[in-house]
Amino acid sequence: MNLSTLLAARASGGRPVRIGLIGAGKFGSMILAQAQRIDGLHVVGVADLDIGKARASLARVGWPATRFSAKTLGEAVRTGTTCVLDDAAALAACDEIECIVEATGHPIAGVRHALAAIDGGKHVVMVNVEADVLCGPILAERARQKGVVYSMAYGDQPAIICELVDWVRSCGFELVSAGKGMNFEPRYRYSTPDTVWGFFGWSDEEVAKGDFNPKMYNSFTDGTKAAIEMAAVANGTGLDCPDDGLAFPPTGLHDLARVFRPASDGGRLPRAGLVDIAASQEPDGREVFNNIRYGVFVTFKANNEYTRACFQQYGLLTDPSGWYGSMWRPFHMIGLETSVSVFSAVLRGEPTGCSREFRGDAVATAKRDLKPGEMLDGEGGYTVWANAIPASRSLAYGGLPIGLAHNVRLKRPVAKDQMVSFDDVEIERDLDVVALRRAMENAARVKTTEAA
Incomplete structure (x- = not known):
């Protein structure tokens, strides 16, 4: 209950909490909206593959252009301004940055960004729940070994x-x-990006006027x-996930x-x-x-x-x-509250929630009868939804986590509402993240055997 007091002490000593933000979408924009109001918090860099979008996000939430005009991270540190760039790795390599906030929502990228930040000796606030449920327990262990904090994002549920x-x-x-x-509602389970807006009650005209991502909204719906x-x-x-899912x-x-x-x-x-x-x-x-x-x-x-x-x-x-x-x-006010996680990590060395063990899993499950040769399209798409089940059941089944169910080809048919397994698909990309996930699974199996 004393984060603001600790922050004020840092600020008065001329030592702001310096962070890097990866991802300037909705969540990132909400973080930025509040960051400009918090004395002692310095957003050194904002990394996004679309620099124009990132700059537009900063402007939309009220940042004056002069405040994000730094050409380099070094300049941003010296002048107290912010650098907008497309290189997330540069944030992890910047010595002055203490904490990285990962807000891309992309599971593969999120895991890589977290590893880079941890290797760089930085705390990680993982907004990216997709990455967290894919590899969070092993990322948290890597962070512990490095002496940094790996944390869930306060403001998210x-x-x-x-x-x-x-x-x-x-x-x-x-x-x-x-x-x-x-x-x-049960009928939402089989929603696709083509049908999702009807469940929200929005017309085509309303959707056309907004900046809406149909797959993201469909992930919430299904x-x-x-x-x-x-x-x-x-x-x-x-706690546990129910044996048969939520x-x-x-x-x-x-x-x-x-x-x-x-x-x-x-x-x-x-x-x-x-x-x-x-x-x-x-x-x-x-x-x-x-x-x-x-x-x-x-x-x-x-x-x-x-x-x-x-x-x-x-x-x-x-x-x-x-x-x-x-x-x-x-x-819950998502990004408007996430600074609590940043300050808890940097000033108290504590996470606001952390994946401590592989206990629950989100496994890709067929929305319809799927045929060999079809490509899975991941979270919020046309082919699969995620079922939350105990990790023990997922391990026994060889379940394919939803975070790895994008752009992979089926080798075998999978019936509607059947979980997809690793043996059902060909995985030819993102093998570094697949290997990390497999290492986490193997560690869980060893722990279970030892406990028995």
Whole structure:
């Protein structure tokens, strides 16, 4: 609770926190919108493959052109301005930069950028959940060995869920479940970039006027983004993904504690200790009353009668039995809050959520019957959606993570709703990231064998 105080001390000593940002899309733009208002935070460089887009993003969020006019990173450090460039590796190599924020959303690039930053002795704030769920636990271990922090991005839902989980455990309650709200109906599962706008209720004219990425929006619609984020939460908290994937029970605030408790006590969870999604839509399309579409939650249990009585005395929203309670945050403001992660890493040496073990996975699953020779098109595309399952099940199946399911060719047919395996595809590119992922899987297998 003292980050602003620590930052003020740094600023007064003439030592701003210097960062590099990779990716100037929506999330990156939100980070930049707030960065200009924070005394003691210096964005030394913004790297994006499209320099023109990056400059336009800076201008759109109110930066004067003189503030991002530095020709080199060295000039930016000397003058307190910002350099816009297309070379992410240069940020990792800049000695004065303390922390890299990876906000590209591209899993392969994100893993490479994180490795370069860690090798350069820099903290990493991984906005890129796609990269985190692909290789996060091994990246976190590399960071630990280097003495730097690898962190989830505060403001995004996984990090805020991790914060709520920490609250539950710090208070001594029994953690039962955790998750987030989301607009979802079962029919959304098979949405494609061609159909996604209809689910949002937007006309062709409205879409044409906006800067909308259909694959990105489709990833949110078909449940893939939910799978990615909940697998990341599992890896960061020790909770598990359900054996058969997320169930998306429709739930409002008043029912969180009732629904997200074990079935043995009248809830919808197969057991305690799981992540899942509180859908804001009923299967027939009706909106759930008092839903938490943009929020996050945890459910927890009193450990004795005295604590249960306190739940009632102090107005906690509980299930009918009074034993289970819920805690939630009704919103998340993504990049507008991510500076919290930067300051936590640089000033306190702590992550705001971190993938500590390979416990959950987001596995590519066929949207339709797929034939040999077809190319998979990854997250938010036409061919696959991601299923969040326990890593143990993914390892046993040889599941292909959604982060590697782009531009790979099928060797064998895969039926609709069947998970895709490594054996089903030909992988001829990005072999460095594939090797890192395989190393993470092998380490998990060894750990499981030793535990047995």
